[in-house]
Amino acid sequence: MSQPLPASLRDLVADTLEIEPDEVTPELNTETAENWDSFRHLQLMLGVEGEYGIQFDPSAIAHLTSVAAIQDALIKKGVTF
Amino acid sequence: MLEPAERDALRSQLRSAVADKRPAEETLVSIGRLYRDGKASDALLCARTLQAITPDLLQQGSREISAFIARSVSLEPVLAFMQIEAALAGFILTAEFGGYGSFMDEMLNGAGPLHATSNFDLILLATDLEDFAGALPDLCASGRGDGVAAEIAACIDRLRSMLVALRSRVRSRILVQGFVVPDRTALGDTGESNLPGGLRAAIRQLNTQITQVCTEVSSCTFFSVEDVAARFGKARWFDARLFLSSRVPFAAAAFPAYAQAFAHTVRVLFGPMRKVLCTDLDATLWGGILGEDGPDGIATGTTFPGNCYRAYQQYLLRLRARGVLLAIVSKNNLADVEEAFALRSKDLALTLEDFSARKIGWGEKALALQDIARELSLGVDAFVFVDDNPAECEAVRLALPEVAVVHVPADEPWHYVERLQQGGYFDTAAISDDDLHRADHYRNEEQRHTLQQSVSSREDFLQSLDIVCTLLPATEAPLARSVQLLGKTNQFNMTTRRHGAAEIEQFHSTPGGQAIALRVQDRFGDSGVVGLLLAQTAGEVCRIDTLLLSCRVIGRDIERALLAEAARRASNDGARWLIGEFVPTKKNGPAAGFYTACGFTTDIPEGVPAPSQDGASLWYWYDLHWGNPPVPTFLTFEGGDHEPAIAGVSA
Incomplete structure (x- = not known):
């Protein structure tokens, strides 16, 4: 994605994973982020859904394993930041 | 709902709260505003900030509640909400989760963390109907009700065994979550309301019987998630997508409602009561x-x-x-x-x-x-x-x-x-006879004050009250009253330990243990059970864990009756030393000088092992070789079923 990372998404990821906002990059993913386990993933997904007022298909959630992928999915849902 | 600018301001305030060294109480207020009036996603930032200020909140008197959650559903995503709600109610909640499929093994057999030496304040049992009474939906499908009662009875028996086994091992308060009466069923609304054996009726029955089991087990409370769901709105409560994909038992929008009801229950069980x-x-x-x-x-x-x-x-x-x-x-x-x-x-x-x-x-x-x-x-x-x-x-x-x-x-x-x-301020899990008579008691108190003004010396006044003390086992006070005294007494309370029924029973049944309750009457009326003492003799030493007196009867030296009785029993159990403990709090000033006034010393006597120095406790010793602590002569004792009355005490 060439679009910049929206601050709201950056903060959500940072708060869920308990890291600093500036540690959140589009490349950050479940492999590179130490804290990003399945429960935090669920928590993050619920947080994202609440923040942007959308719902993901549960089978898509398993693939949203990086910040960029989440941002991409939000744009496909028509979310503007 | 907050304005976007207000929300942003609160968010950045929370983000920098720790770096700015903002007072924790102030930050907690901001957390409360953002959590209640911000977006659902703000709970993440609130939870994180709360974690950062937790040490400060604990230092300022928030009470820590450690919980074990035995479950068959995913409550992990709700935990942050529960922690925030608990903090807003004055409690710091820490929680450990059991396995999805092992709640029965944990409760029944002590598998995992629920072993006999576990020390949780609270154990929550939260299961899905599928895992607790999975046959019910099929049995209720015809609406005829065949086999429904038997299935409910079997599930209740299983629950009873779990709770009894758990209670025999651990002292924790137990909270049993009920089930939500479903909004939609295969029968449909008309069938549910008219046929004898619908699923809704079955689940109402199940909840009623769980409540009954909870009353049979000490320190066990029913948590009616049905009421939470009804208040929130049944139509929005269940989110099939979340349940089927992640076993989350209710919709994300309902997390705050569930968490608030949970925190409210924690406050009722562990907090001071409004009176x-x-x-x-x-x-x-x-x-x-x-x-x-x-x-x-x-x-x-x-x-x-x-x-x-x-x-x-x-x-x-x-x-x-x-x-x-x-x-x-x-x-x-x-x-x-x-x-x-x-x-x-x-x-x-x-x-x-x-x-x-x-x-x-x-x-x-x-x-x-x-x-x-x-x-x-x-x-x-x-x-x-x-x-x-x-x-x-x-x-x-x-x-x-x-x-x-x-x-x-x-x-x-x-x-x-x-x-x-x-506010739910006067909510309570139990109502005692004493509660019902409290207002009358205070009217009598006015008459006592009038009498005090007409009698010159304090001794004469107390003598004129014709105070009668009755000692009885704390387990028969009744037990619920003893628990209530432990939960509510703040002023004349030496240690302010909020023990539950299980601990009282332990003191009562352990050899050398004492669990004594005190009932007080005088010429103006019956004050009911107003005093409690818990003590344990080990070898030559009898340690007084708890000595408290309801503030309704402070100032009449009645507490000395409890102490004298403890001394008598300790001597019988072979103790030479009474050890008194005082844990100062903001409120128990009236109890501060008690042990010294009764002849205790603050110097450790030679040859007596020093008690472990935990926290703020002050320690006092009394040598029983010199006889029991004196009891005021204006107190009369009635044994009741307790025998014998205190030796050497006269009216």
């Missing part, structure tokens, strides 16, 4: 201003809008009937108020005599509340203050932050009862 409701008069107990409208002009009675106020009065009367003391705090002339109560008695649900204290005058309300606290021998943290005037409310909030302040909207008197109910 007094202080109400304003003008535009609160009745409509209008008595000084301006006169007794005939104030609004109260059976027609609108007077009936709004009457509804509020009737609500107060119901609170009084279960032990809440009522008080008036009003800026008015006493004679006018007396006249109004007399002239409008038919239109008022309450009489002036229903109020245990009355502060009617022109002084500051915060001072009046403190006066009432002194009169009733209660802390102001037991008070709820209701007033329509925002300035009075704010003044009381500032002067006495411990008081719960309820601001009622003068222009919408139909909301009064609702506003008062929202």
